[in-house]
Amino acid sequence: MPKQVLVVAAHPDDEILGMGGTIARHVKQGDEVTVVWVTDGSSTQYPGRPDIVERKYVEAAAALETLGVRKWIKGGLPDMRLDTVAHVEINRVVEEAIAQTEADTVYCVHPDVNRDHRAVFESAAVAARPRPGSRVGRFLTYAPMSSNEWTPAQDSTFIPTWFVDISAEIDAKLSAFACYDTENRDWPHPRSAQAIRASAQLWGSVIGVPAAEPFLLVREIER
Amino acid sequence: MPKQVLVVAAHPDDEILGMGGTIARHVKQGDEVTVVWVTDGSSTQYPGRPDIVERKYVEAAAALETLGVRKWIKGGLPDMRLDTVAHVEINRVVEEAIAQTEADTVYCVHPDVNRDHRAVFESAAVAARPRPGSRVGRFLTYAPMSSNEWTPAQDSTFIPTWFVDISAEIDAKLSAFACYDTENRDWPHPRSAQAIRASAQLWGSVIGVPAAEPFLLVREIER
Amino acid sequence: MPKQVLVVAAHPDDEILGMGGTIARHVKQGDEVTVVWVTDGSSTQYPGRPDIVERKYVEAAAALETLGVRKWIKGGLPDMRLDTVAHVEINRVVEEAIAQTEADTVYCVHPDVNRDHRAVFESAAVAARPRPGSRVGRFLTYAPMSSNEWTPAQDSTFIPTWFVDISAEIDAKLSAFACYDTENRDWPHPRSAQAIRASAQLWGSVIGVPAAEPFLLVREIER
Amino acid sequence: MPKQVLVVAAHPDDEILGMGGTIARHVKQGDEVTVVWVTDGSSTQYPGRPDIVERKYVEAAAALETLGVRKWIKGGLPDMRLDTVAHVEINRVVEEAIAQTEADTVYCVHPDVNRDHRAVFESAAVAARPRPGSRVGRFLTYAPMSSNEWTPAQDSTFIPTWFVDISAEIDAKLSAFACYDTENRDWPHPRSAQAIRASAQLWGSVIGVPAAEPFLLVREIER
């Protein structure tokens, strides 16, 4: 039976950097995938430039289409400023996305040094809690590059417990990320094609395959 | 496709107390389930009494049959004394069980205040490591009562991340445990029927069902 | 000598769900117990409905009276929105409650997936710090159901270190919770009588009694 | 009602360095205090020198008498070599000490960089587990100097949660430690009078008194 998958991202590009290969795999398996970007990803860095905000959404759509995803939700909250938004407002965005997609599988950006990531995770943890009637049976976090690896060790470290073989999807992941002109950086920046490939190879070697993406399981329910 | 399930226990009864309901559920789903008891469970408590060791195995077999399990492996190492056995010997027992069953799913007793549990877990962590060629794709720990809950908080606490609905299997679990005359205790001992039922109810309420068993995911691999 | 006990709750009902039995026990022992509800518990869920806020306070008072408690303090801050209130304002509510009651024993809701709980705990940690002149000698957290058990495992998990036998008080706890018409849910919701009883039984079995409540010690000072 | 206090030490002098002041305080309060030294404290460092082993016991007795303690138990296991002793043998020493003293309050050396300390703690955790019928209601660890502070940070760190004012007992603690000719070192060694005093002052300042000793609560049961 196809899964209803919701990928919760703080900013457009989180979902590709953290789990582009796994998204492609879900699509291949016939699952329904929706991405929700809680913030617009650009408005604080570029105040008064709606064109840049819009450009990032164009890139984001192109990247998702590369992976075969056709559904996305724009939360529209201000990027880099989720600490100034009431928690209940962020909750609302994630809760509505879960309700609308009837998600049984939720992936959320891991709470790391980026405060937007933490705010979004806290709301997802509330929205995905397994109260009677909830359909969410699987809740995982993913770790986009250029944020997670810069988190102080004593914070909520991303120590993965779940690994997905993306040997057949690593090229699609790189193609998808290539759509993000505004986010690509030169090697050895973590947001470069070479760093993304090295990461996939390293995690692949951990589980004995050529390429993999790591996740951390928050909760799995076998109903 | 049916799963090849291996349940690694330090002592006969760990597997019932920790995951009797989930074992019954696997059987219903058509999975192949094998239990390996690394120790005999009684030889240290009752030295020079092979009859008691034998009696526990009889109880253990009856309990498993109650759940529909027909395969078990006796490691035969001395109970309460695994710290005196070379680590490689314990590894060998678990590695052979994994090889023999071609297990893709491994459950192991959680490393807790009981040193046998810790020794067995350490060997399972080695035996189930995801080196190239390994078939093990899922590795979970379970927490038998009257041990895990007495573990000092700063030790490797069992904080579950995986829950299995056993509403339809809780009665089978209690019937299976009733086979263990030597291990049953009166309420309010943790190894009493009432305590087992209360535990199932509490974890059930956590995920919104009448009864559940908790697990901790060590590693999941989607190949 | 009777103790001066302050129970810090984020919302009315936290104190019953988390420690209703222990409150009853304190009253029996002749201790002075005061509860402070930092928020009104309803204003965000039911905006523009002061009648519902008022109704919850009526239920809360009835519940406490069931346990023999006659003192409570209404902090009056907005529920589900403590992240929008300045930390110093929440501090002020808790500090005044400690000063007014001359508390030597402070119980606070555990910082869990509920952000109000975290905000209240952070203020209690400041207010109860053992600077010279402080009377607070014991500082514990308690874990109300339907919140703590839904906290991601990597967050500040409630791993209890302190247990109170409430075998003689479990019925009073259930009677007190029954006063909360607005909060009672059907089994298997965690806020149902059956879930509360199962929890008390499970923790009871951990310490060898029919019913218990768990706590986590933050700090004890023997002066 | 007087308490039955058991202090579990791996080596003679652990109990003075870790909690000499608190021992003196228990004696003043009329509690019964017994110390059990699981090892002889010297036989590995000085093989073939029973005189040195004996001398340390003489010092140890003198130190305890300084604090008013008249009961001690010699476990007699080899020091620095508890990893070569079967866990059940160490368990037996601690279990017999608990049984013999009918202890309700148990203090144990904290599991730190010293492997004997870890072995002893693991046995105490088993022996003091709260199974039905156990009298042990309080279980704390203490941290002797020149061991705990040299423990790698990622190990089981001693982060105290319990503090005892020893302002009136710090001099007795120093007098007691002075009995240990074989263990006294010159400042700035941690086993010097000045280091012991600095430690008491620092922990004192944490709780607003001139001198204190820190502990970590493993478990408290209010029956």
Place this chain on the structure above:
Amino acid sequence: MPKQVLVVAAHPDDEILGMGGTIARHVKQGDEVTVVWVTDGSSTQYPGRPDIVERKYVEAAAALETLGVRKWIKGGLPDMRLDTVAHVEINRVVEEAIAQTEADTVYCVHPDVNRDHRAVFESAAVAARPRPGSRVGRFLTYAPMSSNEWTPAQDSTFIPTWFVDISAEIDAKLSAFACYDTENRDWPHPRSAQAIRASAQLWGSVIGVPAAEPFLLVREIER
């Protein structure tokens, strides 16, 4: 080659209490030291009293001059209220201080029970992240007294991994702190000369010298 050292403090006096000796040592070694106080340290406690704010700055300058430091930066944000300031505003203060000083070595107050400390640390963790082009090679936290030691154990505990011998600088540290009339307290308050000396002695004994200051390494990069 002299180092460019930036000390990030939430409030004036954090830097002296936490690392006055190490600052003096850097100055002796010819390093360039700059202190940035993110808040004014007084405006919330004394609203409408700019004279008190100013007085604290005079004390702070005198204290730094005692240690030979001549550069400081006033962030000017409101003390005790950083949770009400947008994270990006705090980031800006720290990022500008790093840019302006071209710091290769950053010390920041440890995230502890004081929320201002946590907010400042979170911004420093962002500002000091090792992205390509960053000059920051060393990032440590320090622990000012009367805050860190009052942090609940389950929070981000300061477990030091880095120790600096300040045997030759402890007197300078005490002289520097003596400049803070508004912050000095009587013994046994942690902000008293005797408590500061006891702390230096205790940490000194840990590494075998008469006085030391402890730090926690967040990140070291050998380029």
Place this chain on the structure above:
Amino acid sequence: MPKQVLVVAAHPDDEILGMGGTIARHVKQGDEVTVVWVTDGSSTQYPGRPDIVERKYVEAAAALETLGVRKWIKGGLPDMRLDTVAHVEINRVVEEAIAQTEADTVYCVHPDVNRDHRAVFESAAVAARPRPGSRVGRFLTYAPMSSNEWTPAQDSTFIPTWFVDISAEIDAKLSAFACYDTENRDWPHPRSAQAIRASAQLWGSVIGVPAAEPFLLVREIER
């Protein structure tokens, strides 16, 4: 001033897999580097085959010579069986190596899923403790591939805090590992050239350089 560097390895090849690049860098900087292999690395896997043990030592010597290292120490204890060796015997090997080399900088294999690694680390933690007179000022752990990444997440995870740029040494590292015919595996095994390169690239991108090795600081002392 040149450093006296001691690299503590459980088995020959740990030092290359974990820190071959950093070893080469130390040599270039004129530091004295000695490697101690606590076990022979082969005797348990290949009982009765001294030729294989000898062959591994030949490979190990060749690998070190590739990096310019000319000093090594053979501890000669049995591999995969350190749990059967008394802790004091392992201590002795490491203590003698520290004494003999007058090491000021100690690197040790991280305690991970491999029990030999844990045993060796525990001894190094004792041998390198900063008692008065110790010369050891820096103590780091390193993480050899094909062991550390297979460690259960709840164990002592290697979360690095120290990074060394090995962009100029990555080729030497690969050449050194190529000497180990007995340990090389085909991609995607972690002990393949491609996996080693991917790891160096990924950690490099974390700190903005083409290749890096990660370490975890246990203790740094600035005397």
